[in-house]
Amino acid sequence: MKQHSMDIATPSRTKEIIRKHGFSFKKSLGQNFLIDMNIMRRIVDAAELDEHTGALEIGPGIGALTEQLAKKASRVTAVEIDNRLIPILHEVMEPYPNVSVVHGDVLKVDLHALFQDRFQEVERVSVVANLPYYVTTPIMMKLLEERLPLKNIVVMIQKEVAERMAASPGGKEYGSLSVAVQYYCEPEIVCTVPHTVFIPQPNVESAVIRLKVREEPPVRVSDEALFFEVVQASFAQRRKTLWNNLKARYNQLMGTEALQEALEEAQIEPSRRGETLSLDEYARLSEAIGARMASNEA
Numbered sequence: 147m148k149q150h151s152m153d154i155a156t157p158s159r160t161k162e163i164i165r166k167h168g169f170s171f172k173k174s175l176g177q178n179f180l181i182d183m184n185i186m187r188r189i190v191d192a193a194e195l196d197e198h199t200g201a202l203e204i205g206p207g208i209g210a211l212t213e214q215l216a217k218k219a220s221r222v223t224a225v226e227i228d229n230r231l232i233p234i235l236h237e238v239m240e241p242y243p244n245v246s247v248v249h250g251d252v253l254k255v256d257l258h259a260l261f262q263d264r265f266q267e268v269e270r271v272s273v274v275a276n277l278p279y280y281v282t283t284p285i286m287m288k289l290l291e292e293r294l295p296l297k298n299i300v301v302m303i304q305k306e307v308a309e310r311m312a313a314s315p316g317g318k319e320y321g322s323l324s325v326a327v328q329y330y331c332e333p334e335i336v337c338t339v340p341h342t343v344f345i346p347q348p349n350v351e352s353a354v355i356r357l358k359v360r361e362e363p364p365v366r367v368s369d370e371a372l373f374f375e376v377v378q379a380s381f382a383q384r385r386k387t388l389w390n391n392l393k394a395r396y397n398q399l400m401g402t403e404a405l406q407e408a409l410e411e412a413q414i415e416p417s418r419r420g421e422t423l424s425l426d427e428y429a430r431l432s433e434a435i436g437a438r439m440a441s442n443e444a
């Protein structure tokens with residue numbers, strides 16, 4: 147029992163658990179376990195958990211973050227894909243009755259049903275995770291697009307991806323991921339993290355990012371699918387001007403003249419590049435394109 151008082155996110159305890167269970171890391175599952183309590187505290191503090199908050203963890207590994215969440219949150223649900231970790235998690239989480247472990251691929255799990263089942267009694271839910279880097283974008287897009295009732299998302303991800311999520315217009319990091327994330331959330335990089343705080347060490351630098359989920363998007367768009375499509379089209383070839391990128395996508399659909407008019411109406415210079423447009427400008431542009439596509443169809 148004594149060992150339960152020692153945090154898992156330390157080199158000695160992590161190595162002990164791994165040795166005891168004969169666990170071997172699978173690189174293909176993005177298994178890099180955190181062994182640093184200072185970084186751990188930064189993550190948990192950024193999530194602002196309390197006794198009214200539920201925490202959804204993606205990829206608990208051997209439970210290093212899970213146990214810290216269990217101490218702060220009302221209840222914790224952790225979804226882990228690797229069946230070899232499930233018995234380990236059950237054993238190490240035994241002192242924490244507020245934790246439940248779900249075996250599954252988070253990309254396939256019905257999260258709305260899971261929320262119904264697990265988080266009905268809590269006031270708010272945060273996602274807190276040290277994500278498997280090979281699936282960061284699909285996981286984040288699933289969390290955002292499914293419009294789960296989330297307060298915030300605090301995740302450790304590859305530093306470069308965190309910078310893209312938080313980027314402002316004008317820089318080379320700004321792209322369709324920035325627009326998508328900022329449409330749903332207010333991003334803030336909490337800290338950058340060296341690769342030495344994991345075993346095994348990943349080849350890339352990491353960062354902790356906090357995304358405060360917005361109650362309403364910061365811009366009004368009447369057709370979200372079209373908005374994101376215009377954004378994708380505008381970044382299709384980064385060296386090209388907005389005009390050339392949009393023409394490649396919309397010329398056939400609406401004709402050159404209507405496309406010109408749409409840009410004029412949105413007050414956007416066609417010679418600009420996609421990476422210089424703000425969310426507001428993308429919203430205006432997609433409204434203007436949408437209006438012309440509708441009148442084309444009529």
Ligand SMILES: C[S@@+](CC[C@H](N)C(=O)[O-])C[C@H]1O[C@@H](n2cnc3c(N)ncnc32)[C@H](O)[C@@H]1O
Pocket residue numbers: 175176177178179180181204205206207208209210211212225226227228231250251252253275276277278279281
């Ligand atoms: C970077 S490790 C983090 C482990 C632990 N939370 C920590 O901080 O030490 C990522 C974890 O995600 C799991 N994982 C990978 N792909 C997954 C998926 N699609 N769904 C759920 N878990 C996944 C891995 O097995 C691994 O345990």
